[in-house]
Amino acid sequence: MVVFAGQGDARRSMELLWRAPAPDEVRPGPKPALTLDAILDAAIAIADEQGMDALSMRAVGQRVGRTGMALYTYVPNKNELIDLMYDRVHAELPDGPPADDGWRPGVEAWAGELWAFYQRHPWVLRVSQVRPVLGPHEYAVVESAARILRVSGLSAPLLLRTISTLFHFVRGAAQTVAEARLAARATGTSNEDWWFARSALMPEVAPDFARRYPTIVGLSTEDTFRVPEGEPYLEAQAAETFRVGLGLILDGVEAALPGTPRT
């Protein structure tokens, strides 16, 4: 029993996240038949396959052959489970040394990995960014970006905020794709059909559209980007935004480099 309420929880959480080696005293009671990793793998599999909404304690329990309540001996509650899933899955991202051909290709590769990662695990985008940032594997992703950007000569304050900016941007762009796919699965209709059904009604519900939004209408007709045949519209658009937006941010970084004179 811990005297100060809440403090014990913080220690428990941190030990789980950082996998503090369990004190190897011999303990009474039945040996645990499961491992934390097995539970996390099951939970991650469910979230990957069926989405975050399908992730329930009972579902995870069933997947490891137990009841939902059995998980509470391994994990304090569902929130902590999600935090642990979040950090564990980030171990997939490379933390090796960046390619040696300059910071810009390095950042592009880093962002590309992150982009692909979010496509593989879209549920990660629904996890709060505030709390679990203290886990070892997400630290590794940040460390990786910092190492790559370090060689650019960017000042520390700018470099740190550049990383945050990149995170926000990549997450946002990836979320569009994730939500598009989720909506498509949830409603049973493709995004294209969904979009088309509604767009077709626009002239009826908003006959003055072109008058109200002249700039949007003008820009849309001028847009030269064409979605490749057969590719999902929203996803192709999001990918293009990712490509262009990343270039924009990196141009901004270049402009902020010490050597570059400001215009």
Add this chain to the structure above:
Amino acid sequence: MVVFAGQGDARRSMELLWRAPAPDEVRPGPKPALTLDAILDAAIAIADEQGMDALSMRAVGQRVGRTGMALYTYVPNKNELIDLMYDRVHAELPDGPPADDGWRPGVEAWAGELWAFYQRHPWVLRVSQVRPVLGPHEYAVVESAARILRVSGLSAPLLLRTISTLFHFVRGAAQTVAEARLAARATGTSNEDWWFARSALMPEVAPDFARRYPTIVGLSTEDTFRVPEGEPYLEAQAAETFRVGLGLILDGVEAALPGTPRT
């Protein structure tokens, strides 16, 4: 009764979003005592005050003096309610002509308004961006940004993706603040206390931290940004990221302008 399943839903949704004027036939049955707007205001008030998790059909019903089920005569289901809340609240954002002192101050003002808006209505950040984009008031926000950026001379494809990039970035930065406040309220401890309790345990659970993440450690000590006395740490950090990141993106836009030669 509609023949084609799903099609009726699309029409109903669009009519609600765009407020297609109701056909003024005299209809039998009791007069509706509520209005859609009253319901939306109640729902928005709950989400503002108690967060998205407190938004239930029963809670909204109670707030307007009805049962939860009564809402289903005004709105097809909870998802549509949220979509309508989402669009309605965007009406707060200015859609007047931008200030006339150039596109860059214009964009900064636009982004600042959006940033403040998300602080006021953090639940907006938890609404899928894919579906309700077709509402009139969010279109107005996009139109506004497009009008401001139009004068920069940016090409249409670049301009459209710049807007998306700005949206992703502002949303991401604002989400950090929103989640920080939410976590603080949910756990009952301030983010500073929470952070401190965990940071204090770091040397214990990760004694090799400085060896594993040398770049992060180095950059942190070099960071010259100091959170003003008494201000919440995470929020001040997020605000600084917003300021710096926006500058970065706008520098990127400037670099992409037709007049500017690429280095």
Add this chain to the structure above:
DNA sequence: GATGATACTTTACGCTGTAAGGAGATACTA
């Protein structure tokens, strides 16, 4: 006055996270 549409309520179902209590297994101590 009967008919049928409408606004709203009540009840009910299956789902959620998790508190509470109990069963069986194991390791220590007397």
Add this chain to the structure above:
DNA sequence: TAGTATCTCCTTACAGCGTAAAGTATCATC
């Protein structure tokens, strides 16, 4: 060896959720 403490895991239970189904009261029309 018996007793006890501690552990894993289960069953049960509770309050809350979205919403389907059915019932009641109200109104316009034929």
